Amino acid sequence: MNKDSKIYVAGHRGLVGSAILKNLESKGYRNLLTRTHSDLDLTNQESVSQFFDKEKPEYVFLAAAKVGGIVANNTYRADFIYHNLMIQNNVIHNSYLNKVKKLLFLGSTCIYPKDADQPMSEDSLLTGALEYTNEPYAISKIAGIKMCESYNLQYGTNYISVMPTNLYGPNDNFDLEKSHVLPALIKKMHLAKLLSENNKEQIIKDLSLENFEDAKEYLLQFGVTAESVEIWGSGKPKREFLWSEDMADACVFIMEKRDFKDTLSGSDEIRNTHINIGTGKDISIKELAETIKDTVGFTGKLIFNSDKPDGTMRKLTDVSKLHDLGWNHRIELKEGINKMYEWYVGKQ
Numbered sequence: 001m002n003k004d005s006k007i008y009v010a011g012h013r014g015l016v017g018s019a020i021l022k023n024l025e026s027k028g029y030r031n032l033l034t035r036t037h038s039d040l041d042l043t044n045q046e047s048v049s050q051f052f053d054k055e056k057p058e059y060v061f062l063a064a065a066k067v068g069g070i071v072a073n074n075t076y077r078a079d080f081i082y083h084n085l086m087i088q089n090n091v092i093h094n095s096y097l098n099k100v101k102k103l104l105f106l107g108s109t110c111i112y113p114k115d116a117d118q119p120m121s122e123d124s125l126l127t128g129a130l131e132y133t134n135e136p137y138a139i140s141k142i143a144g145i146k147m148c149e150s151y152n153l154q155y156g157t158n159y160i161s162v163m164p165t166n167l168y169g170p171n172d173n174f175d176l177e178k179s180h181v182l183p184a185l186i187k188k189m190h191l192a193k194l195l196s197e198n199n200k201e202q203i204i205k206d207l208s209l210e211n212f213e214d215a216k217e218y219l220l221q222f223g224v225t226a227e228s229v230e231i232w233g234s235g236k237p238k239r240e241f242l243w244s245e246d247m248a249d250a251c252v253f254i255m256e257k258r259d260f261k262d263t264l265s266g267s268d269e270i271r272n273t274h275i276n277i278g279t280g281k282d283i284s285i286k287e288l289a290e291t292i293k294d295t296v297g298f299t300g301k302l303i304f305n306s307d308k309p310d311g312t313m314r315k316l317t318d319v320s321k322l323h324d325l326g327w328n329h330r331i332e333l334k335e336g337i338n339k340m341y342e343w344y345v346g347k348q
């Protein structure tokens, strides 16, 4: 990639896409191509085809996808498989038709079997049954990996798939009904702190509600009061988290410096060419909640509701392939949580 290469970032307003755009801008790339969802619906084959014909991007970061937490994935199973397959089929196929030089496809570590050995290496793909709740989403991501590999093998393209662990950072989704655990905990603790300070004005503003009574009732549904914050499950499961700007840095590093051939293991059957992206370190939900509580300055109690499901006890990525390719994360979790909370408060 050179500084004038035409680079399309699909999903540039999302958590990862916005961080990729910022990273590219900071490195001096000046020919960046973006479209909002309302300007270009990537599930629409005709529109995507016209866009690629007209714009002819040279490099593509595919960070647009339908993304959600466990409840959304389990409830909107059809939407998750349909939207994601359509987006990636349209973007990958049109990249091929329009001779895109390199494409980076973003998947997720939920592609790995529910009972995969820990830490999960790239080679555990398709070795067992998937977690039921996000199976349709995971199948679409596995199809994306296979699309990239198959086009590379049949047509000689240079498409690389990366599988990030849980991400967090600026522009994250803080909606209590749809967000992932880390932004949800930040928002819950922040609002519980405001409740304990009786800061009605800020609470109403944060939740975009008309009055304080509605806000209190709404927060009660999520176990948030002035005295305590409820957390689903026992707090024992362990999870890994990566700062989204580190993720973006890994994506740009791979686009600049690595090719599909660098991802091959040397065996005759070419598979599992995707690359895990993470820190290789995990933390229990209890420790995470306590760290966020300290960062936010909430002094009430944390109540772990063991009647709610825990999910998989451990999901840690094996990042040795990524390290061998020459990239390591920079932001440790505690520092990232501080930055995230500063960002959240700053945008109020």
Ligand SMILES: NC(=O)c1ccc[n+]([C@@H]2O[C@H](COP(=O)([O-])OP(=O)(O)OC[C@H]3O[C@@H](n4cnc5c(N)ncnc54)[C@H](OP(=O)(O)O)[C@@H]3O)[C@@H](O)[C@H]2O)c1
Pocket (backbone or CB within 6 Å): 010, 011, 012, 013, 014, 015, 016, 017, 036, 037, 038, 040, 041, 042, 043, 062, 063, 064, 065, 066, 067, 083, 087, 106, 107, 108, 109, 163, 164, 165, 166, 167, 168, 180
């Ligand atoms: N966040 C994580 O923890 C995480 C973890 C592992 C993997 N990933 C992967 O990383 C990638 C990016 O995730 P993210 O967290 O950045 O997601 P995000 O914040 O939800 O952003 C996704 C972006 O895609 C756009 N988009 C969705 N459907 C579209 C469509 N039909 N046409 C055009 N644009 C569309 C969205 O626009 P609108 O908002 O306007 O719809 C949004 O800007 C995804 O492939 C995801 O699977 C994320």
